[in-house]
Amino acid sequence: MTVMESTPLTPAEQTPVPTTPETVERCAGADPEHPRPDGRDRYTISEVAAHTGLSAHTLRWYERIGLMPHVDRSHTGQRRFTNRDLDWLSLVGKLRLTGMPVADMVRYAELVRQGDHTFEERQALLEQTRRDVVDRIAELQGTLAVLNHKIDFYADARRASERAWA
Numbered sequence: 436m437t438v439m440e441s442t443p444l445t446p447a448e449q450t451p452v453p454t455t456p457e458t459v460e461r462c463a464g465a466d467p468e469h470p471r472p473d474g475r476d477r478y479t480i481s482e483v484a485a486h487t488g489l490s491a492h493t494l495r496w497y498e499r500i501g502l503m504p505h506v507d508r509s510h511t512g513q514r515r516f517t518n519r520d521l522d523w524l525s526l527v528g529k530l531r532l533t534g535m536p537v538a539d540m541v542r543y544a545e546l547v548r549q550g551d552h553t554f555e556e557r558q559a560l561l562e563q564t565r566r567d568v569v570d571r572i573a574e575l576q577g578t579l580a581v582l583n584h585k586i587d588f589y590a591d592a593r594r595a596s597e598r599a600w601a
Contacts, residue, residue, distance in 0.1 A: 478516045487524050494524075501541050502527060504548065534571065535564050 480491045487494075494514075497503040504523060507515045530540050543560055546553040 476518050478521070480514045480516070483516045483521065483524070486521065487528070489524065497524075497527070500537070502537070502544050504544070530564070533564050533568050535567075539564070 478486070480494055483489070483494060484491045489497075494503070498506055498514075503520065506520060507517070509515055527540060530543070535543075539560060543557060546557045546560070
């Protein structure tokens with residue numbers, strides 16, 4: 436049994452949440468404490484690249500494959516990202532860290548765009564990703580235990596060697 440399987444859901448986690456701008460922001464991974472460049476709500480691709488650490492090429496690719504929602508453009512055709520886009524990119528970054536395949540991230544983005552009736556499918560996709568993350572954490576904990584054992588072995592061997600010379 437994993438930690439996630441043994442942790443019961445709170446009543447708030449069991450209750451469906453109606454879609455409002457606030458719930459959309461939560462879905463996109465909004466972090467109210469996350470600083471924004473200059474506190475504005477319109478950013479160029481270079482500003483977003485500097486803020487997120489993603490390259491302009493990656494941002495364009497995300498848009499092209501459907502991972503980014505529609506990005507507004509200025510009258511000259513220049514992309515204008517919003518705080519909501521930054522929130523979305525934050526979530527995408529977290530999904531990337533989970534090891535979620537790009538195809539699944541694109542599928543998740545499509546489901547978000549389709550609306551509330553896709554909540555169940557989105558939840559299933561995220562639950563599978565959570566299971567994968569929990570499995571990876573267990574694997575890494577086993578790896579950490581081996582590393583700790585080897586480090587202790589070498590530390591003990593060094594101390595024994597130092598005592599032999601004393």
